[in-house]
Structures are given as structure tokens and as C-alpha cells.
Amino acid sequence: xxxxxSLTVKIRDTHGKRRVRRLRNxxxxxxxxxxxxxxxxxxxxxxxxIESAVRHGNHFVALTxxxxxxxxxKQVQWDTWGNEILHVDFARVSAHEKVRVAVAxxxxxxxxxxxxxxxxxxxxxxxxxxxxxxxxxxxxxxxxNHLEFGQxxxxxxxxxPQSAVPLIDGDTLVVSCAAPVEESEEETAGAGEGEPExxxxxxxxxxxx
Numbered sequence: 480x481x482x483x484x485s486l487t488v489k490i491r492d493t494h495g496k497r498r499v500r501r502l503r504n505x506x507x508x509x510x511x512x513x514x515x516x517x518x519x520x521x522x523x524x525x526x527x528x529i530e531s532a533v534r535h536g537n538h539f540v541a542l543t544x545x546x547x548x549x550x551x552x553k554q555v556q557w558d559t560w561g562n563e564i565l566h567v568d569f570a571r572v573s574a575h576e577k578v579r580v581a582v583a584x585x586x587x588x589x590x591x592x593x594x595x596x597x598x599x600x601x602x603x604x605x606x607x608x609x610x611x612x613x614x615x616x617x618x619x620x621x622x623x624n625h626l627e628f629g630q631x632x633x634x635x636x637x638x639x640p641q642s643a644v645p646l647i648d649g650d651t652l653v654v655s656c657a658a659p660v661e662e663s664e665e666e667t668a669g670a671g672e673g674e675p676e677x678x679x680x681x682x683x684x685x686x687x688x
Contacts, residue, residue, distance in 0.1 A: 483613065484537040486528050487544040491521040508564050512542070512550060514571035520546060522569075529555075529564055536617030538580055542569070551578055551612050574613035579646065581605045583618040584637075584653060592628035592656035599623065603653045606634065610643035623654060631655035 491509060493502050499509050508526045513519040522542075532540055533555055542548050550569040558565055572578060583605050590599050606619065619639065621632060635649030 483539060483541050484532040484535070485541045485543050486524050486532060488522045488524045488542050488546050490545045491523040493523075494521070503565070508567060510567040510569060512546065512548065512569040512571065517571065522546060524567070526564065529567055533564065536583065538578075538615040539572070539574075539612045540569075549574060549612070551580075572612040575611050577609055578612045578615065579607060579609050580615050581607050582616055585618050585620055586623050586654060587620045588622050588624035590623045590626040590656045592626055592630065595628040596658065597628040597656040598659045599626070599654060599656050601654050603634070603651060606637075607646045608639070608643045609646055610640065614640060614642055616640050616643065621654060623656075626654070626656045628656055631657075 488510070489507075491502070493499060493509075502509060502523060503526075506526050507523040508529055510522040510524055510529075511519055512522055532552070538552050540550055540552060542550050549572055551572045552567065553570040554568040555564055556566040556568075557563065584601075584603060586599070586601055590597065593599060608615070619637060621637060623632070626632065632653045632655070633649060634645055634647055634651045634653060637645075637653065639645060
């Protein structure tokens with residue numbers, strides 16, 4: 480079970496772009512708590528605390544201070560460069576309530592297939608799970624010490640924490656060790672064109688509430 484991270488919060492009555500910016504200048508982050516058919520609460524929290532929670536992959540947190548509730552980090556809004564947290568959405572949850580969340584898949588070890596000229600291709604980097612709020616893992620480690628040349632690991636091969644159910648087809652490829660693919664000149668020339676859109680991060684002006 481993931482460690483429950485505590486966040487100190489205060490009731491916030493500051494709204495509007497200027498007031499919210501002044502709040503951030505004091506080292507605080509605006510947030511909102513909603514759910515369970517209760518009235519939403521506008522909050523502020525210490526930036527260092529929420530940054531630490533997000534950095535360690537915590538999802539289920541304990542709000543303390545002027546509000547004392549269990550909550551789930553539903554959405555984090557970042558600045559344009561992805562360096563500063565601008566706003567956080569919390570959803571009220573109980574410890575055993577089922578939630579859906581995307582969890583990072585991280586590779587551990589070294590594939591012996593690389594000694595035969597193979598290249599490790601990490602295809603799936605996150606997986607959506609359904610599990611109890613208090614049991615959401617920070618990440619899922621995938622051991623590739625036994626990944627031979629020509630072999631692959633699929634979602635169904637991963638050992639997930641108890642009560643965690645992946646919401647994706649079990650035959651989905653996660654990582655493989657295969658021969659390197661030689662790119663054509665046209666593919667190489669076009670590889671740098673365009674830039675992928677970052678999903679899930681709103682513009683700074685949208686977080687000024």
C-alpha cells in the first residue's frame with residue numbers, strides 16, 4: 480500500500496487572477512475539493528508539500544489543517560514549462576473507495592537480449608488501473624532481467640498489486656527486445672517535424688481561478 484501523504488490546507492476566499500497570483504507569490508497553491516455530493520471548498524496549500532506528493536507519485540492524500548478529509552489528487556495544472564504547479568483538483572474519497580488512475584510503468588534491470596544485438600523498446604509507459612484509493616501504487620516496476628532477444632512483455636504478464644485491475648487489453652505490448660529498425664532517409668528527415676501536444680496540462684490563464 481502506498482504511503483499516505485499529508486497536506487496542510489487552508490480555506491481560501493481569494494478568487495480572480497490578481498489575487499490568485501498574489502497567493503502563489505506567497506508560496507501557496509490554490510486548490511479545490513469536491514465530491515460526495517458536498518459543497519466544493521476552495522483551498523490553498525503549501526507548494527513544497529504538493530510538489531513533493533506529486534513528485535513521489537502519491538495519489539491518495541490526507542488533507543489536514545482547516546480541512547480534515549481524505550482526498551484523491553484528480554488533476555494537477557502546470558505552468559507553460561511544466562515546472563510550477565498552478566492549481567490542484569481534489570476529489571473526496573474513502574480509503575476503500577474504487578478509483579481509476581494512470582500509473583507509470585518503469586523498467587528495472589538489464590535485458591540479456593541486448594548482448595545479442597537486441598534493442599529494448601519500451602512501448603507502454605503508463606497503464607490505467609482501477610483499485611482502492613488507499614492502495615494506488617506510486618508506480619509499477621517491470622523486471623526485464625529475463626527479457627531475451629525476440630521476447631516481449633505484455634500487460635497480462637505484469638504482476639499488479641492486490642485489488643488493482645488494469646483497464647486495458649491484456650495483450651497490449653509493454654516492452655520488447657528486438658533487432659534495431661533501420662530508418663529510411665525520408666523517415667529520418669521527417670522525424671524532427673512537428674511537436675507532440677502535451678495532454679492533461681491546461682494553459683496558465685485557465686488556472687487563474
